[in-house]
Amino acid sequence: MSVTLLDIVWAAVGAVALVTAVSILGVSLVWLERKFLGRLQGRPGPNRVGPFGLLQPVADGIKLLWKEDVSPGPSAKVLFYVAPLLVFVPSFVVWLTIPFTRDLALRNLDTSVFFFVAFSTLSIVGVLLAGWSAASKYSVLGGFRAAAQLVSYEIPLIVIAITMVALAGSMSFVDIVEAQRTVPYIALVPLAAVLFFIAGLAEIGRTPFDIYLAESEVVGGPLVEYSGAHWAVFYLAEYGNTFLVGALTALLFLGGWSWPFGTLPAPAAVALFLTKSYFVTVLIFWVRGTYPRLRIDQMMSLGWKILIPLSFVTLVTVVVQRFYGWPSWTLTLMSLATLALAAWLQTRLQGAPARALAEKYRRDAVVVQAKPRLHREAPAAAKVEASS
Amino acid sequence: MTTTDQRQVDMMLNLGPQHPATHGVFRMLLTLDGERIVDMEPHIGYLHRGSEKLCENESYGQIVTLFDRMDYIANLNNELVFVRAVERLMGLEVPERAQFIRVLLCELNRVASHLLFLGTYGLDVGAMTPVMYTFRERERIQNIFESVTGARLMHNYIRIGGIKEDVPSDFTARVRAALEFVKRGVDETDRLLSFNEVFLLRTKGVGVIDAKTAVSCGLTGPNLRASGVPYDVRKDNPYEVYPYLTFKVPVGERGDCWDRYYMRVLECHESISMIEQCLDLLPDGPTMTQTRRIARPPKGEVYVHAENPRGDIGVFLVSDGSDKPYRLKVRPPSFCNLVALRPMLLNSYVADSIAILGSIDIVLGEVDR
Amino acid sequence: MIAGLKGFLTTIRWVFKRPVTANYPEEHLPVQPRYMGFPALLWDTTADEPFCTGCMVCVRECPTQCMSARMHDNPNFAAGTSHRRKIIEHFEINYNRCILCGICVDVCAFDAIEMTHEHELASYARNGARADLPILLSQGRRWMERSGWRPRNPEKNVAGVALAKRAPATAATKLDTGSGKAPSREDDA
Numbered sequence: 001m002s003v004t005l006l007d008i009v010w011a012a013v014g015a016v017a018l019v020t021a022v023s024i025l026g027v028s029l030v031w032l033e034r035k036f037l038g039r040l041q042g043r044p045g046p047n048r049v050g051p052f053g054l055l056q057p058v059a060d061g062i063k064l065l066w067k068e069d070v071s072p073g074p075s076a077k078v079l080f081y082v083a084p085l086l087v088f089v090p091s092f093v094v095w096l097t098i099p100f101t102r103d104l105a106l107r108n109l110d111t112s113v114f115f116f117v118a119f120s121t122l123s124i125v126g127v128l129l130a131g132w133s134a135a136s137k138y139s140v141l142g143g144f145r146a147a148a149q150l151v152s153y154e155i156p157l158i159v160i161a162i163t164m165v166a167l168a169g170s171m172s173f174v175d176i177v178e179a180q181r182t183v184p185y186i187a188l189v190p191l192a193a194v195l196f197f198i199a200g201l202a203e204i205g206r207t208p209f210d211i212y213l214a215e216s217e218v219v220g221g222p223l224v225e226y227s228g229a230h231w232a233v234f235y236l237a238e239y240g241n242t243f244l245v246g247a248l249t250a251l252l253f254l255g256g257w258s259w260p261f262g263t264l265p266a267p268a269a270v271a272l273f274l275t276k277s278y279f280v281t282v283l284i285f286w287v288r289g290t291y292p293r294l295r296i297d298q299m300m301s302l303g304w305k306i307l308i309p310l311s312f313v314t315l316v317t318v319v320v321q322r323f324y325g326w327p328s329w330t331l332t333l334m335s336l337a338t339l340a341l342a343a344w345l346q347t348r349l350q351g352a353p354a355r356a357l358a359e360k361y362r363r364d365a366v367v368v369q370a371k372p373r374l375h376r377e378a379p380a381a382a383k384v385e386a387s388s
Numbered sequence: 389m390t391t392t393d394q395r396q397v398d399m400m401l402n403l404g405p406q407h408p409a410t411h412g413v414f415r416m417l418l419t420l421d422g423e424r425i426v427d428m429e430p431h432i433g434y435l436h437r438g439s440e441k442l443c444e445n446e447s448y449g450q451i452v453t454l455f456d457r458m459d460y461i462a463n464l465n466n467e468l469v470f471v472r473a474v475e476r477l478m479g480l481e482v483p484e485r486a487q488f489i490r491v492l493l494c495e496l497n498r499v500a501s502h503l504l505f506l507g508t509y510g511l512d513v514g515a516m517t518p519v520m521y522t523f524r525e526r527e528r529i530q531n532i533f534e535s536v537t538g539a540r541l542m543h544n545y546i547r548i549g550g551i552k553e554d555v556p557s558d559f560t561a562r563v564r565a566a567l568e569f570v571k572r573g574v575d576e577t578d579r580l581l582s583f584n585e586v587f588l589l590r591t592k593g594v595g596v597i598d599a600k601t602a603v604s605c606g607l608t609g610p611n612l613r614a615s616g617v618p619y620d621v622r623k624d625n626p627y628e629v630y631p632y633l634t635f636k637v638p639v640g641e642r643g644d645c646w647d648r649y650y651m652r653v654l655e656c657h658e659s660i661s662m663i664e665q666c667l668d669l670l671p672d673g674p675t676m677t678q679t680r681r682i683a684r685p686p687k688g689e690v691y692v693h694a695e696n697p698r699g700d701i702g703v704f705l706v707s708d709g710s711d712k713p714y715r716l717k718v719r720p721p722s723f724c725n726l727v728a729l730r731p732m733l734l735n736s737y738v739a740d741s742i743a744i745l746g747s748i749d750i751v752l753g754e755v756d757r
Numbered sequence: 758m759i760a761g762l763k764g765f766l767t768t769i770r771w772v773f774k775r776p777v778t779a780n781y782p783e784e785h786l787p788v789q790p791r792y793m794g795f796p797a798l799l800w801d802t803t804a805d806e807p808f809c810t811g812c813m814v815c816v817r818e819c820p821t822q823c824m825s826a827r828m829h830d831n832p833n834f835a836a837g838t839s840h841r842r843k844i845i846e847h848f849e850i851n852y853n854r855c856i857l858c859g860i861c862v863d864v865c866a867f868d869a870i871e872m873t874h875e876h877e878l879a880s881y882a883r884n885g886a887r888a889d890l891p892i893l894l895s896q897g898r899r900w901m902e903r904s905g906w907r908p909r910n911p912e913k914n915v916a917g918v919a920l921a922k923r924a925p926a927t928a929a930t931k932l933d934t935g936s937g938k939a940p941s942r943e944d945d946a
């Protein structure tokens with residue numbers, strides 16, 4: 001197979017188109033997040049630039065590009081400036097194999113899930129480098145947090161992806177989506193969907209897992225020293241990743257473009273897929289508007305003690321179910337049972353004691369009884385101090 | 389260097405004064421072993437304005453404005469304690485209506501202050517929504533303050549011998565209406581934050597301080613009560629018209645961040661009930677004692693303390709008989725509560741340092757004065 | 758997890774409500790009648806001169822020393838149209854330093870100064886917020902029109918009334934001087 005000039009041109013055109021498309025999606029998320037968070041909090045959100053503030057991200061972008069690009073004196077300059085690219089590139093390369101519909105993908109690999117897994121892990125390097133090279137203690141802390149977090153949450157993410165591969169019997173996103181024509185996988189394995197969503201949140205560093213960015217602790221973590229365009233690149237990558245999690249959830253669990261309408265004309269299919277992806281990203285923002293942030297050790301134990309075992313449980317149940325050919329509702333049942341068990345345990349071990357304690361405090365407060373008020377006549381002429 | 393030596397190299401982290409979560413300009417010099425805090429050194433004074441010294445050069449009437457600016461979240465409570473000190477020294481009898489209005493406004497201010505705490509504490513542990521909700525309710529209280537005192541923050545309303553002017557005619561109705569909103573707002577924050585799994589994880593068992601240490605650190609206010617010591621100046625040394633009010637003093641038992649947080653939620657409800665009682669009892673009458681225009685307390689000294697939203701505030705006032713105090717010393721609750729920060733912090737995580745600092749609810753204006 | 762779900766419901770409810778925030782430059786929330794904006798000097802229409810005699814009490818009592826004042830002999834007193842022997846010649850308030858405490862209003866015995874609702878006075882120049890006598894008086898006049906301000910103590914302070922009391926023959930009958938009681942500011946605005 002020889003590569004002609006035309007191939008190269010097409011590849012370039014495709015890459016530019018992809019970067020543009022993903023950037024636009026990412027930028028749209030910036031607006032969506034701010035608007036949605038604003039409304040969640042009883043604020044109007046951005047409303048100055050353009051109708052409904054739609055051009056706000058553009059204004060932000062222009063501002064960022066105009067800003068001076070500073071780097072700390074003792075930073076490792078090369079690494080400092082390479083790091084954003086190391087974050088940015090993988091987050092965009094992953095999109096190569098994400099199909100928007102059956103035929104609309106840059107490369108319809110048969111092993112697209114594998115490709116996604118392989119490339120999504122890469123950005124850790126960039127984040128770690130960014131943290132280390134900036135020569136700031138906050139960013140070092142943030143960088144190490146990021147490394148720990150991203151590495152450990154890769155595992156449940158990948159295991160769940162493998163589960164879905166096992167369920168569909170194919171490593172291609174297209175096949176996985178087509179397999180959900182009648183029943184989306186979220187109905188079969190709700191637990192897996194929840195786990196994937198949580199692990200995805202952690203992967204992209206969103207509340208409650210924005211531990212390595214935590215403004216109130218490490219002040220933006222690895223990004224603390226970045227400014228201007230370099231920071232914008234991180235920002236764009238972050239939103240690209242956010243949308244990626246939305247898109248993946250839509251592909252793996254919500255039936256992408258095929259459920260519930262079956263085969264649709266391409267524009268409608270893309271629209272359906274994008275709607276689902278946006279829905280999931282709104283969910284991500286909703287979580288951000290509701291939850292506080294975990295602590296690093298708690299997040300690690302959540303990952304290693306809960307998410308990873310549960311994801312393996314899911315994998316095993318799916319494999320067993322497939323192997324023995326049990327009806328699919330058994331899978332739903334098992335999945336829901338595990339989910340319910342986890343919820344029950346949480347309530348039992350954490351929520352209920354806290355409520356009991358609160359009730360106790362409310363009940364056992366020290367009561368101070370009022371003295372009956374002596375009914376003095378309101379002093380008509382209050383005591384007059386001799387003035388001199 | 390041996391391996392053990394290498395382990396000994398701890399990282400010093402300068403948290404503050406420009407850090408977004410240190411509630412102003414507090415600076416902690418943390419010594420970290422990984423994410424664990426092995427040592428902490430607080431640095432204060434970035435907001436030092438010399439208020440106490442300044443007071444020696446201002447007449448008594450002007451000092452009220454300085455007290456506004458110490459604990460700028462609970463201005464009226466601050467004004468009240470200073471004014472009471474002067475009144476005690478001068479032996480002034482304050483009309484009952486004025487006293488009721490003072491207590492009412494102070495309790496309103498306590499609710500406003502606690503609302504601010506609930507919101508910012510959410511921010512400290514990473515929840516960004518509660519602060520918006522609590523500010524909304526706080527805004528209603530601020531509106532009442534504005535309609536009564538003419539200012540939203542720096543009121544200069546409680547004067548020596550009474551209050552500046554009587555409350556407006558629609559005061560009662562407005563307060564009652566606002567209280568409805570505030571109650572709902574507190575409940576909303578309660579629902580959103582108090583029992584949230586992540587919030588419980590972040591605050592339960594974090595920054596524990598037992599009653600004995602708490603007392604020896606000089607902790608007061610909700611922070612002390614969270615450790616299980618039922619000490620409240622309103623209860624133990626009642627002033628103004630607090631004796632005529634029925635209220636509960638919530639007491640915790642664990643002394644962790646969650647208890648400190650929840651004490652404030654409960655206190656909001658108590659304060660609301662106290663405000664309602666004040667409204668019911670509000671007598672008619674004058675609101676100002678007839679005094680000389682310029683207060684000249686007789687020679688002498690006095691110590692007056694009161695329950696601020698942040699704890700036990702004390703004012704020690706020495707008068708030499710002139711129109712300016714000879715010496716004025718404040719026992720600021722935030723400053724004294726900060727003493728307990730170190731025992732709470734040691735051996736916790738970096739992230740906890742913010743949660744713990746937030747749970748003490750300091751106001752830097754008062755710490756540094 | 759139940760608490761978390763409750764939290765979700767709490768936050769989503771607000772998406773369907775009207776935002777609480779006001780769009781500031783377009784939409785100004787009303788200030789309360791008692792709101793204390795920057796102080797301004799008032800104008801005695803009966804004598805066509807300021808109320809302020811330049812007695813310096815407010816200057817002395819201001820906690821931030823942001824005012825300065827100078828008085829001179831009142832030409833109107835010589836002409837017999839005013840009871841004020843002295844009148845303000847130069848008055849300046851540095852609004853940058855004013856803390857809106859209202860002490861100047863409390864101590865002024867001549868009803869000459871009042872807290873207005875002026876509050877949006879940001880300026881670019883460092884000294885741009887210094888208000889001299891003409892500015893203060895024009896703000897005061899605006900305030901008198903807006904709020905229907907009445908002097909608290911007209912017998913003493915309003916030139917027309919004070920003169921009329923001294924020499925009833927020249928009674929300024931057309932003067933509306935109010936009840937003489939301090940007006941409650943709730944009726945204002």
Ligand code: SF4
Nearest residue numbers: 809810812813815865
């Ligand atoms: S405003 Fe009043 S107190 Fe101030 S100088 Fe004028 S008359 Fe005197």
Ligand code: SF4
Nearest residue numbers: 819855856858859861
């Ligand atoms: S309001 Fe207060 S600070 Fe402002 S000029 Fe009057 S006395 Fe001075």
